[in-house]
Amino acid sequence: MEQQPDCSFFVRTFIAKKPNSHFLMIRLNKVSLRLGKEGGTSSVQFDLPSFEVVAGEAVALTGPSGCGKSTLLNLVAGLRRTDIGEVTVAGVDLATLRPAQLDKHRGAHCGMVFQTFHLLAPFTAIENVSIGLRFGSRKRSNVFKQATEVLHRVGLGDRLHSRPDQLSVGERQRVAIARAIAGGASILLADEPTGSLDPDTGKEIFELLCKVAEEDGRTLLMVTHDLSLASKLPRSFDCSGLVQSGMKATAPGGPPK
Amino acid sequence: MSFLAMAWRYLRFRWLVSLLTVAGIALGVALVCAVLALRHESERALSRDAGLYDLVAGGKGSPLQLVLSSVYHLDSPTGNLPYSVYERMKRDSRILWAAPIGLGDNYSGYRIVGTESHFFDLPDRNGEPFFRFADGQEFKDRFEVVLGSQVASSSGLGVGDSFFGTHGLVEVPGAEVHRDFPYRVSGILAPTGTAQDRAIFGTLASVWEIHETEDRLHASIQGSALLEGRKEREATAILIRLKTPGLRLWMADEVRKETDGIAAVPINEILRFQRGIIGPVQRALLFVAAAVVAVSCLTVLVTLYQAAERRRRDIAILRSLGALRGEVASLVFAEGLLLTGGGILLGLLIGHGGLALSAGPFRDATGLVLDPWRMPSAELVALGIMGLCGSLSSFFPSISCYRRTPIDDLHLTD
Numbered sequence: 001m002e003q004q005p006d007c008s009f010f011v012r013t014f015i016a017k018k019p020n021s022h023f024l025m026i027r028l029n030k031v032s033l034r035l036g037k038e039g040g041t042s043s044v045q046f047d048l049p050s051f052e053v054v055a056g057e058a059v060a061l062t063g064p065s066g067c068g069k070s071t072l073l074n075l076v077a078g079l080r081r082t083d084i085g086e087v088t089v090a091g092v093d094l095a096t097l098r099p100a101q102l103d104k105h106r107g108a109h110c111g112m113v114f115q116t117f118h119l120l121a122p123f124t125a126i127e128n129v130s131i132g133l134r135f136g137s138r139k140r141s142n143v144f145k146q147a148t149e150v151l152h153r154v155g156l157g158d159r160l161h162s163r164p165d166q167l168s169v170g171e172r173q174r175v176a177i178a179r180a181i182a183g184g185a186s187i188l189l190a191d192e193p194t195g196s197l198d199p200d201t202g203k204e205i206f207e208l209l210c211k212v213a214e215e216d217g218r219t220l221l222m223v224t225h226d227l228s229l230a231s232k233l234p235r236s237f238d239c240s241g242l243v244q245s246g247m248k249a250t251a252p253g254g255p256p257k
Numbered sequence: 258m259s260f261l262a263m264a265w266r267y268l269r270f271r272w273l274v275s276l277l278t279v280a281g282i283a284l285g286v287a288l289v290c291a292v293l294a295l296r297h298e299s300e301r302a303l304s305r306d307a308g309l310y311d312l313v314a315g316g317k318g319s320p321l322q323l324v325l326s327s328v329y330h331l332d333s334p335t336g337n338l339p340y341s342v343y344e345r346m347k348r349d350s351r352i353l354w355a356a357p358i359g360l361g362d363n364y365s366g367y368r369i370v371g372t373e374s375h376f377f378d379l380p381d382r383n384g385e386p387f388f389r390f391a392d393g394q395e396f397k398d399r400f401e402v403v404l405g406s407q408v409a410s411s412s413g414l415g416v417g418d419s420f421f422g423t424h425g426l427v428e429v430p431g432a433e434v435h436r437d438f439p440y441r442v443s444g445i446l447a448p449t450g451t452a453q454d455r456a457i458f459g460t461l462a463s464v465w466e467i468h469e470t471e472d473r474l475h476a477s478i479q480g481s482a483l484l485e486g487r488k489e490r491e492a493t494a495i496l497i498r499l500k501t502p503g504l505r506l507w508m509a510d511e512v513r514k515e516t517d518g519i520a521a522v523p524i525n526e527i528l529r530f531q532r533g534i535i536g537p538v539q540r541a542l543l544f545v546a547a548a549v550v551a552v553s554c555l556t557v558l559v560t561l562y563q564a565a566e567r568r569r570r571d572i573a574i575l576r577s578l579g580a581l582r583g584e585v586a587s588l589v590f591a592e593g594l595l596l597t598g599g600g601i602l603l604g605l606l607i608g609h610g611g612l613a614l615s616a617g618p619f620r621d622a623t624g625l626v627l628d629p630w631r632m633p634s635a636e637l638v639a640l641g642i643m644g645l646c647g648s649l650s651s652f653f654p655s656i657s658c659y660r661r662t663p664i665d666d667l668h669l670t671d
């Protein structure tokens with residue numbers, strides 16, 4: 001296996017750097033949506049008055065379980081639609097997009113990394129990455145060449161043809177990161193990417209994410225419970241209170257920062 | 258990586274379920290193909306044989322039995338007609354060609370058919386000679402015989418070889434061998450694809466001679482050429498080609514009125530036989546085959562639904578990567594098409610391969626020569642319907658994937 005790159009340097013420089021422009025990459029304004037069945041006992045209300053992220057910024061989304069961190073991530077990815085309010089990603093109001101356009105927009109701008117990796121079991125590492133380049137707006141030529149390059153970049157040059165069950169959990173997450181960045185997405189959405197990893201591996205993965213975001217100037221939104229990791233990012237957004245059970249809040253207040 | 262390649266990988270990943278599904282479809286398709294092809298080929302073969310003659314005259318009995326015994330060399334003869342009936346027919350200007358046949362003996366189960374040398378002048382429906390000699394020539398002397406192609410190939414006899422006939426129309430252990438009357442092969446016929454390929458043709462005179470000599474022993478055997486106590490020579494049947502085939506029924510009626518025997522129109526009897534006896538059996542088999550195919554299509558439906566259910570997370574992942582709803586639906590549809598297509602191809606191979614393997618024994622048993630790889634139009638229609646059912650079975654799970662929202666499935670664990 002290739003030697004893992006030491007990402008500490010990149011994290012430090014990332015923290016030191018300011019966002020590289022003032023272009024608002026992500027903007028949520030007076031967003032409100034109901035989660036769960038209408039009137040059901042598990043029905044909850046998500047309210048977010050305002051949330052903005054400029055291009056190239058790295059933001060940790062923190063808060064207790066069920067507070068709405070993942071919902072916020074999914075709103076940005078266009079996997080959820082709002083009932084009220086505006087979600088603008090890469091300059092496009094997602095509410096104006098039809099489902100197919102939303103899929104394409106997500107493919108073009110968002111790379112997603114999940115806690116449980118979400119690799120496709122029948123496929124090798126290189127195939128998992130290249131499949132990400134096969135669909136929607138990501139359709140590219142030379143996908144295997146691109147996938148190879150990206151996998152080398154995340155330190156898996158010697159595991160190209162291994163299936164997920166032949167990889168360690170850390171390696172699986174590296175494949176997932178490679179898949180997320182392979183399409184050239186300008187936004188990385190990481191939903192507890194270190195949640196299934198031991199502390200050392202988690203730190204490596206965190207640093208790798210920071211590195212690839214920093215090097216490419218990508219916007220990074222990372223959901224994490226690990227406050228020590230969150231503190232290493234330039235900005236942290238506490239999602240506590242975004243979700244309230246029962247009826248809709250009448251006057252959503254600004255989330256604590 | 259194309260949709261088909263991805264679909265193939267998913268099928269390989271759960272290979273046992275895929276294999277069982279394909280096997281289920283293949284079984285149904287094989288049954289349908291085999292039944293339809295067998296029906297078509299047997300009809301074709303039966304009609305080909307039946308079409309050789311416009312009329313068959315013989316002793317009183319079942320017209321079908323008369324046709325089966327004299328045209329297909331199956332079943333027992335109905336009885337005999339006086340040879341004089343044939344001599345009268347020879348002079349009838351309405352008859353293009355007529356030949357008497359006499360049965361009674363066999364060699365290794367192949368019937369020895371006594372006839373006259375002009376039997377081989379039988380024209381086909383285009384006016385060309387129906388029989389061609391692969392080797393040697395027609396018989397000239399009493400105990401010379403001409404072998405049908407199948408007899409020659411299975412017995413290994415060649416021109417100039419000799420053999421003894423055995424009494425009776427079928428091979429029975431312990432049956433009397435006519436060791437005083439050796440036959441000598443004078444010629445071998447080229448394959449005709451009809452029951453004539455498994456017959457041995459000799460002179461009617463030789464049949465008479467054997468049975469006149471041993472008539473006391475054989476008088477009870479139906480089909481012997483000379484019945485005890487009667488000196489008039491007889492023929493088992495008379496095969497007739499008319500100058501005008503439209504006169505068949507009229508001539509048949511004439512034979513019934515003017516002789517003690519009957520006359521049958523082979524093609525009519527065979528069609529009746531097919532519709533009355535073979536038809537219902539084939540319909541029952543087709544029904545079973547259709548039921549198997551229906552179950553197979555349901556299996557595709559269930560398999561794909563289950564696969565789609567198991568892959569809700571994978572499909573959600575693909576959607577999170579930017580895959581369009583139509584793309585993931587296409588992926589599931591491609592899986593269904595691969596399963597259905599694989600099942601149909603395998604079924605075709607098994608169905609027709611099975612026919613190819615059984616064509617030899619079938620020919621030996623019935624004399625009907627099948628072309629196992631010929632696909633009748635009914636089979637193409639059936640395959641089209643099965644393909645359509647398979648596509649529909651694939652369509653519904655793919656629509657289910659199309660409609661699914663990925664967010665609920667993304668948090669499913671591996």
